[in-house]
Amino acid sequence: MAINTTYDPTSTAQALAEQFVSGRQTMLTNQTNAAAAAAKGLSTLGSAISSFQSALLGLTGANKTIAANSAIFSDTTAATATATAAAATGSYTFFVERVATAHKVSYSGLTDFAGSGSLTLGSGSNSFTLDLSGKSNWTVRDLAAAINGDTNNTSISASVITTGSGVSELVLTAKNTGESNAITLKPSDPDNAADAALAAKFGTANELTEALDAVLRVGSEGGTPITQPGNTFNVIDGVTMTLTKAQATGSTPLTLTVAADSSKTTANAQAFVDAYNKLKAALDALVNPADPASGSQAGAFAGDSGVRALRDRLVSIVRNTGSATLAGFGITGGRDGLLSLDSTRLTKALAANPKGLDSLIGSTATGSASGIAAQLDSYLKTWSSSVNGQIQSRKAAVSKLQGELATRQTTLDRQYDSAYARYLAQFTQLQSVQSSMSYNTSLFDALFSSSKD
Structure with missing residues (x-):
């Protein structure tokens, strides 16, 4: 009887090596996936909180109010x-x-001239010195470009107008309005012949627009x-x-x-509601448990009591139970914790108490933080702070865990490779032995078969 030697040592060794590390690999893969999901969830959480804080600052920051x-x-x-x-x-x-008008003047009849001397130009108390000695030949356009490009020039702009006769005029315009910001152009040093000669080339300025208060x-x-x-x-x-x-x-x-302005106030109140609901929806998704019936996956922090506490704390802040509440101004929370705005109720409440909504929502301005806005911002900073916020510390912990998991994966890969090499050598040798036995068996069969005949 022939011995079966048709199996493949490579696939056999691979299957046994995979079985050797299977349990540990499954556990490690699950841990790695969970860490990746946590890292992604933290980024999502950070972005959601940052977006809300930016919106809150835009509505209640320095010199900002909901009521308009x-x-x-x-x-x-x-x-x-x-x-x-x-x-x-x-x-x-x-x-x-x-x-008020900005001073504007022009200088006509300017032609190309040799570089020499320097000018002091400016508007009002802001002046700068333009040195023209570094270039052998100047055109009006060169001069305008030099004025506009001077890093010390903060007060005037220069342009060039070509008249019908082909003559170019230099036009200077003050950047600030008012009589005190009139344009000046003079030699940097009146006693210097080159400076004086340069200024003389410009002649008398044509006033295009008077500087007026x-x-x-x-x-x-x-x-x-x-x-x-x-x-x-x-x-x-x-x-x-x-x-x-x-x-x-x-x-x-x-x-x-x-x-x-009831319409602007309503728009601001709606912006507050929308920003809060966007953050609340993001938190709901992150802590949402899996639902086998609908096939929905669990959120990254489905079992995380800390993130759930964050969501619940935000809900409790906007549902304040003091003498004045958001509900009194038409901003109410549903069973799902999301807010909605009744603009008609808001308008009526503001008519009776114009400053009430601003006092309730308050401000996030540094030094004068108050109300619901200050409570929300202060609590969220315990999560979003780049120094000691929970998101930052959690990211560091997840990053450390991912590094450890990567090291464990490398170790497990080496164990797989070692097992694979060992099994491959064993089954390759076994196949060789079986091939020899099968060959010898065939010889005996042929020998005995010949003797019988």
Whole structure:
């Protein structure tokens, strides 16, 4: 009878080596997958918290409030305005006598000239020195580029206009408005012949736009004037006004109306609700248990009491049970912990208590943190802080674990390779022995078969 030697030593050795490490490999794979899921979950958690904190800062940071006021001029072509929640509501009248303008001049008849001397240019108290001795020949465009490219130039811009006759004019424009910011161009050293000769090439400046201060009169055309270099006025607490066009003599004064802006307040409240719900949904997904019925996978922190406590703490903060609550302003929480906004209820509550929502939600501004916003931000920082926050410490622990698991995997791979090599050698030798036995058996069969015949 022939001996079966048709099995493959390689596949046999591979199967036995895999069986040798199977239990430990399964455990190690599960631990590695869990660590990877935790690392990914921590990144998701960190991003969700960071996004909420940014949104909260945008709504309740320095000079930010949920409640909003509007400031509207009767003629928005002459002036515009904005108001913070701190602005006192009411009606004001002004007359725009003049808007501030930036000085603009041109120098005509300039031709190419040899580099020599230096100029001092500027606007108001901001000036810089332009040394032209380092270049043998200058064109008007070279000069404009040098002015714009000077690192010490913070006050003027230069451009070139070519007239119909082909002559180039250098145009200088002040970056700031007002009489005090008039453009100057002079030799750096009047006693230096090269500087004086250079300045003389420019001749007298053509004034294209006069440097003027803005003049705003209180009440009427004959009211008290308020004069300043710029067109932005902050003469009413919490209100910023920007002048855009002077009124003609005899025109009706402008009326500025400062009032509560219910639509903007509602939008801010909705933004708060949306930002909170986005964070809450992210936390729900991270702690969600597996559902075999629907086939959904468990969240990265399904069994993590710390992350679950984080979610529950946020819910308890927004569901404050004091005398004033978000529900009183139309912001209510459902059974799932998500918030919703009733804009009609909000508008009615604000009409009765205009500052109530801001006092309740509060601020995250440094030095004046208060209310729900401060509680949320302060608690979330125990997780998001880059110094000693829980996310940072958890990431460090997971990273350390992943390193240890990688080392264990390397060790297990070596054990697999060793077992595979051992089994391969054994079954290769066994196959060789079986082949020899099969050959000898065939010889005996042939021998005895011949003797019988």
